[in-house]
Amino acid sequence: MNNINPDTYCGIYCGACSVLMHGETGHVDGFTACLQRVPKEELACNGCKSGTVYAGCRTCDIRDCAVKKGIEHCVDCTDYPCKMYGMWQSASKILPHIREAALSLEVIKHDGVDSWLMAQKKRWSCPDCGAQYSWYAPVCSRCGRGLISEAYKMSGLKKLMCRFILPMVYRKGKRKEIVMEK
Numbered sequence: 001m002n003n004i005n006p007d008t009y010c011g012i013y014c015g016a017c018s019v020l021m022h023g024e025t026g027h028v029d030g031f032t033a034c035l036q037r038v039p040k041e042e043l044a045c046n047g048c049k050s051g052t053v054y055a056g057c058r059t060c061d062i063r064d065c066a067v068k069k070g071i072e073h074c075v076d077c078t079d080y081p082c083k084m085y086g087m088w089q090s091a092s093k094i095l096p097h098i099r100e101a102a103l104s105l106e107v108i109k110h111d112g113v114d115s116w117l118m119a120q121k122k123r124w125s126c127p128d129c130g131a132q133y134s135w136y137a138p139v140c141s142r143c144g145r146g147l148i149s150e151a152y153k154m155s156g157l158k159k160l161m162c163r164f165i166l167p168m169v170y171r172k173g174k175r176k177e178i179v180m181e182k
Contacts, residue, residue, distance in 0.1 A: 005047035006120065007113055009066035010074055010088065011101035014047035015117075016124035019054045021134040027141040029134050030154040034162035038170055055173030056166065062088055072113070075105040094161060096152040097135040 004024075006015030014020055018031035023044030035043060038055075045054035048063050057063070061084055066074060074080045081102070092098040107116045125132050127150070131142035135152050139145065154161065 003046050003050060003052070005050045006117060007072075008048050009072070010060075010062045010085070011104035011108065012097060013100070013104065013117075013120040013124065014045070014049075015121060015132065016097070016135045017045065017047075018134040018136055019043055019056070020045045020047060021132065021137070025141055027134070027137070029138070030136040031134070034154075034166045035170065037167060055177060056169040058173040058176050059169055073105055073108055075109045080105075094165070 004015070004020065006013055006020075008014050018029050019035075021027060021029070022032045023046075032043060042055060044052065045057060046052040048057055048060065062074065065084065066072075066077070069077060071077050074082075074085055089098060089102065104116060104120075107119070121132070124134075126140040126143060126145055126147070128145045129140060129143040131140055133140055133147055133151065136154055137147055137151050138153075139147055
């Protein structure tokens with residue numbers, strides 16, 4: 001993985017991100033399948049703390065806040081947990097991988113980021129062949145092992161996510177990119 005930074009401000013593990021994994025492997029899972037209208041070359045990211053961030057992630061207010069405050073993780077902020085973080089956590093009803101974020105921040109606070117990153121890499125690696133897989137991968141792209149019990153399933157609101165929410169977030173990120181270039 002070149003120039004990948006799987007660490008995040010919010011506590012999710014970018015190393016298992018569907019967009020990041022797609023950029024590395026070209027593998028499509030339930031999440032990236034929702035992004036069929038996004039140009040393939042834009043379905044790449046090296047993590048939210050890297051120089052190459054997916055357009056949809058550029059809209060993240062938590063990321064912007066942490067950068068502005070100069071903190072490495074939300075848990076380092078005197079305002080944590082803030083209203084913004086709580087609202088973002090409510091999105092776990094639609095995107096279940098967000099559920100792990102708050103606990104991850106506590107692990108980072110107590111055990112350190114390197115320990116957390118090692119545990120996450122192991123958590124999101126195929127038990128049979130060791131290949132990394134994304135949050136929503138139903139099978140390992142290398143060996144074909146079923147990952148239903150390890151990975152998350154897209155919620156019943158998948159149609160809403162695919163048709164409206166994810167495309168809207170992508171377009172918002174592209175607009176933000178254009179504004180920042182000016």
